[in-house]
Amino acid sequence: xxxxxxxxxxxxxxxxxxxxxxxxxxxxxxxxxxxxxxxxxxxxxxxxxxxxxxxxxxxxxxxxxxxxxxxxxxxxxxxxxxxxxxxxxxxxxxxxxxxxxxxxxxxxxxxxxxxxxxxxxxxxxxxxxxxxxxxxxxxxxxxxxxxxxxxxxxxxxxxxxxxxxxxxxxxxxxxxxxxxxxxxxxxxxxxxxxxxxxxxxxxxxxxxxxxxxxxxxxxxxxxxxxxxxxxxxxxxxxxxxxxxxxxxxxxxxxxxxxxxxxxxxxxxxxxxxxxxxxxxxxxxxxxxxxxxxxxxxxxxxxxxxxxxxxxxxxxxxxxxxxxxxxxxxxxxxxxxxxxxxxxxxxxxxxxxxxxxxxxxxxxxxxxxxxxxxxxxxxxxxxxxxxxxxxxxxxxxxxxxxxxxxxxxxxxxxxxxxxxxxxxxxxxxxxxxxxxxxxxxxxxxxxxxxxxxxxxxxxxxxxxxxxxxxxxxxxxxxxxxxxxxxxxxxxxxxxxxxxxxxxxxxxxxxxxxxxxxxxxxxxxxxxxxxxxxxxxxxxxxxxxxxxxxxxxxxxxxxxxxxxxxxxxxxxxxxxxxxxxxxxxxxxxxxxxxxxxxxxxxxxxxxxxxxxxxxxxxxxxxxxxxxxxxxxxxxxxxxxxxxxxxxxxxxxxxxxxxxxxxxxxxxxxxxxxxxxxxxxxxxxxxxxxxxxxxxxxxxxxxxxxxxxxxxxxxxxxxxxxxxxxxxxxxxxxxxxxxxxxxxxxxxxxxxxxxxxxxxxxxxxxxxxxxxxxxxxxxxxxxxxxxxxxxxxxxxxxxxxxxxxxxxxxxxxxxxxxxxxxxxxxxxxxxxxxxxxxxxxxxxxxxxxxxxxxxxxxxxxxxxxxxxxxxxxxxxxxxxx
Numbered sequence: 001x002x003x004x005x006x007x008x009x010x011x012x013x014x015x016x017x018x019x020x021x022x023x024x025x026x027x028x029x030x031x032x033x034x035x036x037x038x039x040x041x042x043x044x045x046x047x048x049x050x051x052x053x054x055x056x057x058x059x060x061x062x063x064x065x066x067x068x069x070x071x072x073x074x075x076x077x078x079x080x081x082x083x084x085x086x087x088x089x090x091x092x093x094x095x096x097x098x099x100x101x102x103x104x105x106x107x108x109x110x111x112x113x114x115x116x117x118x119x120x121x122x123x124x125x126x127x128x129x130x131x132x133x134x135x136x137x138x139x140x141x142x143x144x145x146x147x148x149x150x151x152x153x154x155x156x157x158x159x160x161x162x163x164x165x166x167x168x169x170x171x172x173x174x175x176x177x178x179x180x181x182x183x184x185x186x187x188x189x190x191x192x193x194x195x196x197x198x199x200x201x202x203x204x205x206x207x208x209x210x211x212x213x214x215x216x217x218x219x220x221x222x223x224x225x226x227x228x229x230x231x232x233x234x235x236x237x238x239x240x241x242x243x244x245x246x247x248x249x250x251x252x253x254x255x256x257x258x259x260x261x262x263x264x265x266x267x268x269x270x271x272x273x274x275x276x277x278x279x280x281x282x283x284x285x286x287x288x289x290x291x292x293x294x295x296x297x298x299x300x301x302x303x304x305x306x307x308x309x310x311x312x313x314x315x316x317x318x319x320x321x322x323x324x325x326x327x328x329x330x331x332x333x334x335x336x337x338x339x340x341x342x343x344x345x346x347x348x349x350x351x352x353x354x355x356x357x358x359x360x361x362x363x364x365x366x367x368x369x370x371x372x373x374x375x376x377x378x379x380x381x382x383x384x385x386x387x388x389x390x391x392x393x394x395x396x397x398x399x400x401x402x403x404x405x406x407x408x409x410x411x412x413x414x415x416x417x418x419x420x421x422x423x424x425x426x427x428x429x430x431x432x433x434x435x436x437x438x439x440x441x442x443x444x445x446x447x448x449x450x451x452x453x454x455x456x457x458x459x460x461x462x463x464x465x466x467x468x469x470x471x472x473x474x475x476x477x478x479x480x481x482x483x484x485x486x487x488x489x490x491x492x493x494x495x496x497x498x499x500x501x502x503x504x505x506x507x508x509x510x511x512x513x514x515x516x517x518x519x520x521x522x523x524x525x526x527x528x529x530x531x532x533x534x535x536x537x538x539x540x541x542x543x544x545x546x547x548x549x550x551x552x553x554x555x556x557x558x559x560x561x562x563x564x565x566x567x568x569x570x571x572x573x574x575x576x577x578x579x580x581x582x583x584x585x586x587x588x589x590x591x592x593x594x595x596x597x598x599x600x601x602x603x604x605x606x607x608x609x610x611x612x613x614x615x616x617x618x619x620x621x622x623x624x625x626x627x628x629x630x631x632x633x634x635x636x637x638x639x640x641x642x643x644x645x646x647x648x649x650x651x652x653x654x655x656x657x658x659x660x661x662x663x664x665x666x667x668x669x670x671x672x673x674x675x676x677x678x679x680x681x682x683x684x685x686x687x688x689x690x691x692x693x694x695x696x697x698x699x700x701x702x703x704x705x706x707x708x709x710x711x712x713x714x715x716x717x718x719x720x721x722x723x724x725x726x727x728x729x730x731x732x733x734x735x736x737x738x739x740x741x742x743x744x745x746x747x748x749x750x751x752x753x754x755x756x757x758x759x760x761x762x763x764x765x766x767x768x769x770x771x772x773x774x775x776x777x778x779x780x781x782x783x784x785x786x787x788x789x790x791x792x793x794x795x796x797x798x799x800x801x802x803x804x805x806x807x808x809x810x811x812x813x814x815x816x817x818x819x820x821x822x823x824x825x826x827x828x829x830x831x832x833x834x835x836x837x838x839x840x841x842x843x844x845x846x847x848x849x850x851x852x853x854x855x856x857x858x859x860x861x862x863x864x865x866x867x868x869x870x871x872x873x874x875x876x877x878x
Contacts, residue, residue, distance in 0.1 A: 026096075026117040028066075046119065048089040065089070074098055074115055083120070095121045146242045147173035153208035153237050154188070161205025163188050167238070176245050177223060193222040207231045208239040217246060226250040273354075273375040275302075279327070280368040282306050294354075294377050296347030312351060315342040327369065330360040341378065353382040405492035409439045412446060415487070424494050426466035444490060449477045460495070471496050522598075522619035528571065528612060530554040542598075542621050544591035560587035560595065571602075575612040580604045585622070597626040717759045717847055719872060724788055724797065725750040727760055731767040732786065735775055742829060744778045746771070749787035756797055758872045762844040766852075767799065769837035770864045774803035776827035777862070790870070796850075797870055802863040808856040816854065817842035841866070848872055 026043035039062075049062060073084035077098050085095050101114040148170040154163040166184045174180050184192050189201070199218065207214050214231040229243040273294055276286040283306070287299040295302070308316055318340060329335040337359045343351050358373030405421030407414060414434050425442065427434065439446055443463045458476040465471060472495040480487035516523055522539030526532050532550050540547045543558055556564050563586040570582045581603045588596040602617035728750060739746050767786070774784040782804045791798045805828060808816075812825075816838050841864075845852045849869050856862035 026119075028070075028113075028115040028117075043117070046088070046117070048092070050089070074100060074113070093121070094119065095124045144170060145172055146244050147176045148240065148242050149173050150234070150240045151189075151204065151208075151238065153205050153239065155205070155209070159209070161201050161209070163190050163201060164204060164208075164239075165189075166192075176225075176227075176243070195222050197221055204231055204239050204241070207233050208237055217250060272377075275373055275375065277307075277371040277373070278363075278368050279323070279371060285370070291375075294375070295344060295352060301347075310344055312343045312345065315344070318342060323371075326360060330369075335360050341382065344375075352377055353379045403494075405490075405494070407434075407439070407442070407444075407490040407492065409446070409488045409490065410486050412439055413437070414439060414442075421492055424465075424471075424492065425463070426469075439490075444475060444492075446477075446488065463492070472499060522621075523616070524555065524619065525614060525616050526555060527614050528575065530556045533614065539619060542590075542596065542619070543588060558588050558590075560589055563587050567600075571604075571615065574602070574604045574615075577610070580606075585626075595623075596621060597623045717762070717872075719757055720760060721755065721757055722760050722763075723752075724754040724756055724763075724799075725752045727763055728767050728786060728788060728799070731764040732771050734768065735771050738772075739775045739784070742775060742778065743781045744775050745783045746775075747783055747785045749785060751788050751790065754788055754790060754797060754870075756868070756870050756872075758848055758868060759844075762848060763799075763868070766841045766844050766866060767801070769841050770799075770801040770866070773837060774801050774805070774862070774864075776829075776831045777805040777825070778803045779805055779828050791867070795870055797868045799866040799868070800863060802861065804861040807858040807860050807862055808854075809858055813854050813856060817852075 026040070026046045028039055028043060051059065051062075069086040070084065073082075073086070076082070077084075077100050082098050083095060084098050085093065087093055097118040097120055099116045099118075101116075149166060150168040151164040152167055153161050154165065156162050165186065165188055167186075169179075169181055169184065179192065189196055197218075197220075200220070203214055203216070206212075211233050215229070217226060217228045219226050225245055226247040226249075227243045228246045229241055231239050231241045233239050272288075273291045274286075274288040275284055275291075277283070278285050284303045287302045289299050291302050292298050297305075302310070307319060311319060319342065322338065322340060326335055326338050337357055339355070339357050341353060341355055343353050346352055354375040355378045356373055356375050358371050361370055361372060362368070363370050402418070403420055405424045406416075406418040407421055408416045414437050417434050422434065425434070434442070443461065445459075445461075448459060458474050460472065460474050462470040463473045474493040474495055476491045478489045478491075480489060516536050519536055519538055522542055523536045524532055524539050525534040531552065531554055535547060535550055537547065540550055543550070556567075559567065567584065567586055570584055573579055574582045581601075583599070583601045585597060585599055588598055590596055599620040599622045600617055601620075602615050604612045605614045605616060607613045729748070732746060736746060771784065771786060778784055785800075785802045787798075787800045787802075789798055790796070806825075818839070842852055845866055845868070849872050851867050853865045853867070854862060855865070
C-alpha cells in the first residue's frame with residue numbers, strides 16, 4: 001500500500017512536530033524508548049478523548065492507554081503500512097491502517113517515530129456484512145425449493161432470439177429437470193433439448209433483450225411436464241428464471257374445469273339470475289325465476305324478449321361487439337368465460353346494472369351454439385363506483401386546476417403534491433423530485449403549526465424556488481382525522497401575484513382618484529334613496545356648491561320638482577335584474593336659482609348577493625345644447641309652415657295647369673281630325689305639332705306631379721283587388737294614336753285570369769310610361785309587345801314591354817333609373833324625352849315590393865320586365 005503524501009514531507013528538513021500538528025489525519029509523534037506520544041487534535045477527536053491536552057505534555061491516563069492499546073502494535077508494523085485493532089476511549093472497536101516513518105538525523109528532540117492512521121473500521125464492517133450476505137444468498141440459492149437458472153440469450157444477425165446458454169443452476173433445478181450442472185452449464189438449450197418449443201426462446205428472449213418480467217404456466221414437451229415460470233433480466237442479454245413443477249396441479253385444474261363446466265354457475269350463483277341464450281334463434285331458452293326480483297319480469301316474459309329488447313342501446317352495442325369475438329375464439333378452441341357489466345331494462349321502465357359472467361357451448365340436442373351465463377345485480381356497486389370516480393375526478397381536477405399548491409405528508413415525508421406546487425417551487429413539473437422528500441426540505445416547518453393557538457391559522461414565510469429565488473408564501477395546515485393523525489395536508493399560496501396585485505390596485509385607485517377628481521363631467525355615487533356619498537369637483541362646481549355641502553344631501557333637493565318623479569321611476573326600474581343602466585335628461589336647480597339641463601348616465605351597483613345597493617351617475621351639463629335645440633325647433637316649425645303654404649300653392653297651380661293642358665290637347669286633337677282633308681298640308685302639320693306638343697307636355701306634367709308628390713309626401717300605396725288585363729289595356733289607350741302615326745303595332749299577350757292585390761294607379765303609370773318609351777324608340781312598321789303572366793310558382797306577376805327598336809348600351813342601362821343621370825335620348829322620329837318616366841317606374845315598383853329589370857341590345861331592341869307580388873299588402877285575391 002502506498003504511503004500517504006505526508007510521509008514525503010518527513011524526508012526533508014521539516015519539523016515532525018509541525019507536520020503532526022497541521023495534518024488533517026490522525027497522527028502521533030513517538031519519543032524513542034519511553035514511547036511518549038505527541039498527538040494532534042485530529043487524533044484526539046478520532047479517539048473520542050474528552051479532556052483538553054497540551055500537545056507537549058501528555059496526561060498519564062492517555063499515555064497509559066496508548067502504551068497498552070496501540071504502541072505494541074505500531075512497533076510490530078513494517079513501516080509500509082499495517083493494520084491494527086483496538087478500542088477507543090468509549091470502548092468502541094476500531095480498525096486502522098498504520099503508516100510509520102522512522103526519523104533519523106532530524107533536530108526534533110530525539111523524536112524517532114512518526115505514525116499516521118487511516119480509519120478502515122467501516123470498510124471492514126461492510127466487507128464482513130457483504131461476506132455474510134453472500135454466504136446467506138449462497139445457502140438460500142442452494143436450498144430453495146424453486147428451481148433457479150441463469151441464462152444468456154443468443155440471437156441471429158437480425159437480433160432475433162434463436163437459443164440461449166445455461167450459466168448457472170441450483171440443486172432444485174437438477175431435481176426438477178433431471179439435468180446435472182456438469183451436463184448443462186455452458187451448453188446451449190437446443191443442444192441439450194433439441195425439440196424444445198420455440199415459444200420458450202421467444203418469451204425469454206423478450207425479457208432478456210427488452211427488460212421487464214414474465215410469468216406464465218406452459219408445457220415443456222421435452223420433459224413432459226407443466227411448469228409455472230417467473231422470468232426477469234438481471235442484466236442486458238441475460239435472464240433468470242424461477243420455476244416449479246405444476247404438472248399435477250395443472251392436470252387437476254383441467255379435469256376439474258371440465259367436470260364443473262356445466263354446473264359451476266348454478267352452485268356459485270344460486271341467488272343470481274341464471275340464463276341460457278340460443279345464438280341461432282336469438283331467444284332465451286332458459287331464465288331462472290329470480291329474474292322477477294331483479295327486473296320485475298317473469299321468466300316467461302324475458303324468454304319472449306330478444307337481446308335488443310333486453311338491453312339498453314349502449315349495452316347492446318357492447319354485446320354486439322363482444323359476442324362475435326367470443327364465438328370466433330370458441331371456434332378456435334380458445335374460448336373462456338367472459339365478463340362484462342351491462343345495463344338492462346326493468347318492467348317499471350327503470351334500468352338495472354348487472355355483472356354478467358358467461359361462456360359458450362354447443363347444445364348436443366340441436367347443435368345450436370348457446371351462451372350460458374349468470375347475472376348479478378351490481379347497481380349499487382356501479383353507482384358507488386361512479387360516485388367514487390366522480391369524486392376522484394373532482395379531487396384531481398380541483399388539485400390540478402387550483403392555483404394553490406397542495407402537499408400531503410405522512411410522518412414528515414411528502415406523499416403527494418399537485419402540479420401547482422411543483423410549478424410554484426420551480427421544479428419543471430417533476431413530481432418525483434418532491435415525493436418522499438422531507439417536508440422541511442421545502443422550507444415548511446411542521447412544528448411551527450403545532451405551536452399555533454389556533455391550528456386553522458396560516459403562517460407567512462419565504463420559500464425558495466428551484467433556482468434559489470425566494471418568494472413570499474402563505475401556508476395553512478390541516479391534520480387528517482385518522483387513528484394516529486399521521487397525515488397532514490398543507491395549502492401553499494404564492495403571495496407574489498397577490499402582493500403585486502395589491503400594489504397595482506393601489507396604483508389603480510390613485511389613477512382613478514386622479515381621473516375622478518379631474519374629470520370634466522360630474523360624477524356622483526349615491527344610495528338608492530338619493531343621498532350623495534361621493535362626488536367629484538366638477539359635480540359640485542356645476543351646481544355652485546362646495547363639495548362638503550353636498551355630501552350627505554339628497555340630489556333630489558337640487559332636482560327640478562317636475563323631474564323628481566320621472567327619475568325615481570327610472571331608478572326603481574333599473575333596480576330589477578337585467579335593467580342596471582338608464583339615461584335621461586333632467587333639470588337641476590343651481591345654488592343661484594338658475595336652471596341647468598343635464599344628461600344623466602347612471603348604473604345600479606349590486607352587493608355580493610346581487611341586491612341593488614347604490615348607484616353611480618355621470619352628469620353632463622347640456623344647458624347650452626338644450627337652448628340651441630329649442631332655437632332649431634322654432635326654425636323647423638317656421639320652415640314646416642312655409643312648406644305647407646308652398647304645397648297648397650303648388651297643388652292649386654298643378655290643378656289649373658293640368659286642366660288647361662287637357663283642354664288644349666283635346667281641342668288640338670279635334671282640330672287635327674277635322675283638318676286632315678280640308679286644310680292646307682302646312683296648316684295641318686302645325687295643328688299636328690300643337691297636338692303632339694300638348695300631349696307630351698300633359699304626359700310630362702302628369703309624371704312631374706306624380707314624382708313630386710312621391711318625394712314630398714312619400715305617397716302611400718293604396719292596395720285593392722284588381723283584374724290586371726283591363727288595367728293594362730286602359731293604360732295603353734292614350735298611346736294608341738301615337739303608335740298609329742308611327743305605324744307601330746301594339747301586340748297584347750295578356751293573361752286575363754290574373755287577379756292581384758296592388759295599387760291600380762301606380763301600375764297604370766308604369767305601363768303607360770314603359771309602352772310610351774317603347775313606341776318612341778321603335779322603328780316605323782315595327783311591333784311593341786305587352787305581355788303578362790304568373791311566375792315564381794304563381795306568387796308573382798310579370799309585366800313585360802318589348803320593342804324592336806334602337807336598343808341601349810350597358811352604360812345607358814346603368815343610368816336609366818337615376819334622377820341625377822341625364823340619359824334621355826331622341827326617339828326614332830326625333831321625339832324628345834325627360835328620363836323622368838323610367839325613374840318614376842322604378843320608384844313605384846319598389847313601393848309595390850317589386851323590381852324592374854332591363855334586357856337590351858343596340859340595334860335589336862329592349863325589353864322591360866316588371867316583377868310585382870301577386871298578393872302585395874296582405875290582401876287575398878280570388
